[in-house]
Amino acid sequence: MDIDPLAIHLFTAVMVAYLIAQTIKMGIWIYKEKRFSLSLILRRANMPSAHSATVAALTTGLIQAQGISVLSVTAFVFSIIVIRDALDVNLGIPKNSKKISDVRGYIHTPLEVCIGCLIGIVTACILV
Numbered sequence: 001m002d003i004d005p006l007a008i009h010l011f012t013a014v015m016v017a018y019l020i021a022q023t024i025k026m027g028i029w030i031y032k033e034k035r036f037s038l039s040l041i042l043r044r045a046n047m048p049s050a051h052s053a054t055v056a057a058l059t060t061g062l063i064q065a066q067g068i069s070v071l072s073v074t075a076f077v078f079s080i081i082v083i084r085d086a087l088d089v090n091l092g093i094p095k096n097s098k099k100i101s102d103v104r105g106y107i108h109t110p111l112e113v114c115i116g117c118l119i120g121i122v123t124a125c126i127l128v
Helices: 005-033 038-042 050-066 070-091 100-106 110-127
Strands: none
Touching: 005 050, 005 110, 050 070, 050 110, 070 110
8 A cells, every 4th residue: 555645744744733732832831830741731722722733734735735626625614613613612701601710721712723723834834
């Protein structure tokens, strides 16, 4: 079975974007909290959004490699759903909600999502 070089480049770009976002997230948390915890690797929210970085890298890489194709359009739609979901959850929470502290651990601010997307786009542009 032959392995498509494009698949390797796309997978690499997606994983590198995710690792960059998670490393930045860990660095910010360590700087603020002055301590390290292995649970940081799996943190779901805070700066930047690893989900946004991942889908942006995938979509950007596909568009670079294939142009506008069925697969790149599908990836774009998937990316919009992931990013919009993160923003809707955040923007849809009432400001005076008692549960805001419970929900905050799982949501991103618009800035966190934008920075995540930027990391994904730049990573894909460099690696694909």
